[in-house]
Amino acid sequence: MRGNTRHAGFATRAAQRGAAIDRIFHALGDPTRRAIVERLSERPLSVSQLALPLQMTLAAVVQHLEILERSGLVRTEKVGRVRTCRVESGGLSAAESWIRERRAMWERHFDRLGELLAEEEKGAKR
Amino acid sequence: MRGNTRHAGFATRAAQRGAAIDRIFHALGDPTRRAIVERLSERPLSVSQLALPLQMTLAAVVQHLEILERSGLVRTEKVGRVRTCRVESGGLSAAESWIRERRAMWERHFDRLGELLAEEEKGAKR
DNA sequence: AAAATACTTAAGTATTTGCTTGACTATAAA
DNA sequence: TTTATAGTCAAGCAAATACTTAAGTATTTT
Numbered sequence: 001m002r003g004n005t006r007h008a009g010f011a012t013r014a015a016q017r018g019a020a021i022d023r024i025f026h027a028l029g030d031p032t033r034r035a036i037v038e039r040l041s042e043r044p045l046s047v048s049q050l051a052l053p054l055q056m057t058l059a060a061v062v063q064h065l066e067i068l069e070r071s072g073l074v075r076t077e078k079v080g081r082v083r084t085c086r087v088e089s090g091g092l093s094a095a096e097s098w099i100r101e102r103r104a105m106w107e108r109h110f111d112r113l114g115e116l117l118a119e120e121e122k123g124a125k126r
Numbered sequence: 127m128r129g130n131t132r133h134a135g136f137a138t139r140a141a142q143r144g145a146a147i148d149r150i151f152h153a154l155g156d157p158t159r160r161a162i163v164e165r166l167s168e169r170p171l172s173v174s175q176l177a178l179p180l181q182m183t184l185a186a187v188v189q190h191l192e193i194l195e196r197s198g199l200v201r202t203e204k205v206g207r208v209r210t211c212r213v214e215s216g217g218l219s220a221a222e223s224w225i226r227e228r229r230a231m232w233e234r235h236f237d238r239l240g241e242l243l244a245e246e247e248k249g250a251k252r
Numbered sequence: 253a254a255a256a257t258a259c260t261t262a263a264g265t266a267t268t269t270g271c272t273t274g275a276c277t278a279t280a281a282a
Numbered sequence: 283t284t285t286a287t288a289g290t291c292a293a294g295c296a297a298a299t300a301c302t303t304a305a306g307t308a309t310t311t312t
Contacts, residue, residue, distance in 0.1 A: 022157055029155020031148055041231040060271050081279040081288045087232050092225050099222045105167040106213050186301055207258045207309040
């Protein structure tokens, strides 16, 4: 029970990180939400400013913003009656890291591709 | 008509790039497909090898692979009766670039945030 | 030649998603 | 104080999505 604390901690942290990555990539999977992130990376905007060029109701934009906010890609703050939205760079960094890690893996193993293919051949002949 | 050729060319290329990014982020939006990419970045695998640890039928895995292949994240090649799947690094690079561009924008504008806020205040007072 | 393997294809289904409408609240402006 | 603005909330809906099942084909293995 006691000795497992550290391992459980790791497992939990890994799972949470996975859940975060899940939310981030799910959020980025929609073109409207990516367009929102694109515009917000240039400057903070209010909800109605964001909605203006988007061919949908304000309510729909708010729903996209909720998803973006839960994913940590966007942070919003309400002052008076206007909610200002801005990009939270941590979310983008997490996504970038995930991709970089895969690419690093790929490159690491791509270097010894010939070697791997040779081993596969040996394996197939057995 | 003639003078527009170059502009149309740019527009078309930009749209195609956008469509590619669309397909890539849509593909990465699903956790199963990300798991597939994770495993394939370590080593190439056959369809049934991929399906083994996934809690779904082989047919479902094939459907995910079709999406991954159309997005350019994965390349597959059939030799005999086995289809071997591997990561195509170009797809990951495209996604990484999109993110890096947003982050670059964000950093560029974040640096003069104070300045922007001051201007906003002036604007609000007019 | 027969059986097993490794997919392929098509059709159907439950769930999720992106969106709308409409009625509401809170803040600011006239 | 009325009126306009900015956003909120909940319900409902059509289309997309992630599956399943079942019946195929092509290639190995025995």
